[in-house]
Amino acid sequence: MTDTQTLIENRPPSVATLFLERVDATPDAEAYRMPVPPASGEGPDEWRSLTWGQAATRVNAIAAGLMDLGVRPEERVAIAANTSVDWILADLGVLCAGAATTTVYPSTNAEETAFILADSDSRVLIAEDAGQLAKARERRADLPDLAHVVVIDPAGATDADGDGWVLSLADLEKRGAAYLEQHPAAVTDAVAALTKDQLATLIYTSGTTGRPKGVRLPHDAWAYMARAIQAVGLLDENDVQYLWLPLAHVFGKVLTAGHITIGHVTAVDGRVDKIIENLPVVRPTYMAAVPRIFEKVYNGVAAKAREGGGAKYKIFQWAAQVARDYAKAAQNSMRLTGAPTVPLPLRSKHAVADRLVYGKLREAFGGRLRACVSGSAALAPEIGYFFAGAGIHILEGYGLTESSAASFVNPGESYRTGTVGKALPGLEVRIAEDGEILLRGPGIMQGYHGLPEKTAEVLEPDGWFHTGDVGELSPDGFLKITDRKKDLIKTSGGKYIAPAEVEGQFKAVCPFVSNVLVIGGGRNFCSALLALDEPALLGWAGDNGLAGRPYAELVGTAEVRELVEGYVRELNEGLQRWQQIRQFRILPRDLDVEHGDLTPSLKLKRPVVEREFAPLIDEMYEGAREA
Incomplete structure (x- = not known):
């Protein structure tokens, strides 16, 4: 058995278990960085750190607080908030209590929020602020099973009915600390009792058509993903990840699992308008994003060059083409010979373009970025080649909510722009006669919540999942996505x-x-x-x-x-x-x-x-x- 097989096959039953193991192994190591706005409201944010031990104190308190509210194993606790360290700690608290997280985008309107809370039978809602609380309060009569709303930022969030329905996250943690004084082993016992098939997360699909469906992901799916990400070897404990993706989406959620098992630092800020400002401050070595972010950066760089006048814009256009040519040559030679060999004349042009254009672009990303992972939608290959040639390596990946996000990812140095890379270890892949991609493995969902007929449409009894995407596999295992089957x-x-x-x-x-x-x-x-x-x-x-x-x-x-x-x-x-x-x-x-x-x-x-x-x-x- 290979080291990779051992790592994956000997995985624990849950990410909650992995979290406790991480805390025991490196309690004093930095786990998270988070921005704190200045008290005056003006000037740059101050970034503060949280160690694994400090994170565990809060996670245990949240978990125990939920137990004190009466939340039981596999009961749902919803989170409606923007990406933040509080979101991650709340999610881990839910998992360590033995419950399951229902994710809700904070941009979801009151009607659809109520639908998700009702459909998931959520017992508690952890809401970001008074605005998210208002959505639940507006539909409270339709949510008889929603026993409490816990508000992260309590400003303006009052318990208007005076019945204890609303409490702050700080209050929940105080209740949890008191509960742990009476039941000190409550959290460790709850984690020890978890089985791999228990429900961990209920993520509602984005709903490009019709009502969103709740995708049931068990604890084993996240434990597998954590170990598979570790086995791929793209990251190690010295990395600094910048996490801004919505954690209500499976792409953002899977990054938290990989972070726990590897133990690197993650800087968390879900404010999309702060990305450009934050990158030179955080100076990440790794970041995941969606194609639209890279498209906006590319358009922004082109626009800035155009503003500098005709000569400057011509230099940019020349440098952009050199970057694409360089990346294509390097990737072709890597595929053929195993080494990224580039002809001398092109190397010379690239060196000039690097001084004029690429170096400044890398500095805008913080100057230390080794790789970005792009997912959720297709990245235009020519944009991918541009960034690759500029020294910002975008590794496209592929997965769905139903497959716990990460199914394929491009390997480090031998990545191929225009493909989504190779299957993660432990995943089986098959291309059907009509070109549809079929997947089978530990990351595949249990099914759609309360929708057995919809589940049967995509999930075969023997575990093969029909992705609805059309693609081609190269002889050496690289997958190219052609399109959504329904979008052809x-x-x-x-x-x-x-x-x-x-x-x-x-x-x-x-x-x-x-x-x-x-x-x-x-x-x-x-x-x-x-x-x-x-x-x-x-x-x-x-x-x-x-x-x-x-x-x-x-x-x-x-x-x-x-x-x-x-x-x-x-x-x-x-x-x-x-x-x-x-x-x-x-x-x-x-x-x-x-x-x-x-x-x-x-x-x-x-x-x-x-x-x-x-x-x-x-x-x-x-x-x-x-x-």
Whole structure:
């Protein structure tokens, strides 16, 4: 048996067990860093640390406090809060009490929050603030099983009914400390009693179509993920991770499991608008993100170069192409010879470009970043190659809520842009006759909560899970995702098209695009709805005699239409005739979570966008001739 097999097969039954083991092994080591805003409200945040031992004190108190409230094994405790150290400690407290966490995005409206709380039978809600409390209070009559709401930030969060329904997280921890004085072994006994098949987490799918479904993930799924991440060897105890991803999403949640088993430092701040500010302060060696973050950075760098004048922008364009060429050459030689060999002339160009462009880009990420993992959606390969050539290595991965997030990830130095890497150890993969990716392993869900028929549609009795994604496996095990099976479109001419592939190519070509939706199912040609990146567009407008105009006005101008049309022509030059975009419309606003166009993990809700902008789509096909 290999060391990897031993590590995975001898895993404990739960992450709660791994947490207690970590605390025993390194109680005084730094576990978390968190930002604390200045008392004056002005100036930079102060970053404070928490050791594993200090974290354990709070986790034990939260766990015991929940027991004191009457929470029993496998009963659900919901968390509706932004990413923070408090979120992680609350989750660990739930797990160490033997209960199960229901995750709720803080952006979820009151109606859907109530649906999730009711569907999951959650007994307690841990809410971030008065705003999250208000959602539960509004629907309290519909939530008879919700016994308490615990508020992390109690400012303005009153127990209006005077019946003890609302208490602060600090109060819960005080109750827990008192409970532990009476029952000192309560938490360790609860963790020892956990079995691998007990429910640990109920994560509701983002709901790109219809009502979200509760995905049941047992303790063993997280213990397996923790050990598999450790076995891959991308991280060690000396790393510093920057964690900003939503912890209500499975991608963010799995990172907490890997962190516990490896024991490195994690700096936690869920404020997306603080990422650029935080990176040079935290100076992480590792970060996970979604493609939209890298696209925004790329667009921002291009816009800044453009603002510097024609010469500076030409240097950027040249350096960007050198980066792509360099990355492709290095990856090709690594695949063929096992070493990243690059021809001398290209190395010389790269050295110049590094001094002019890439070094500054790396400094913006903190200067120590060894690798980023990108997941949740496809990263445009040309953007991936750009960052790779600039020395910011983006390792694409793949997984679903139903597979506990991490199923595939690119290996360190031998990663291949445009693929999602190799299967994690312990996972089986099979490609069905129609190209669908099937998975089987310890990370696969138990099923959808209370939905046996929906479960049977995707999970076979022998454990094979139908992902709904289409892909190809290379002979040496690298997986390339083609598209979502349900998102493949067929034109009226009988040609199949993967919209995500065309959309990704356009994002690489056009530095002004924010979101793009390719349409063509049952139509005689392809069209696209385009949303532009507002900061990039406003910067361009200032240089082209259109300064001062708002986004909604700019996108209706002939100048912007002509600008975008040039990029569409460039895109079409690299596409097959039936893939080409024959018509497009620029949307009057960007797509976002608030309008329901994107999921909280920034995935496009295609049916929603198509419904909302149906008049624009109809307009593109009015009187259309056959292709």
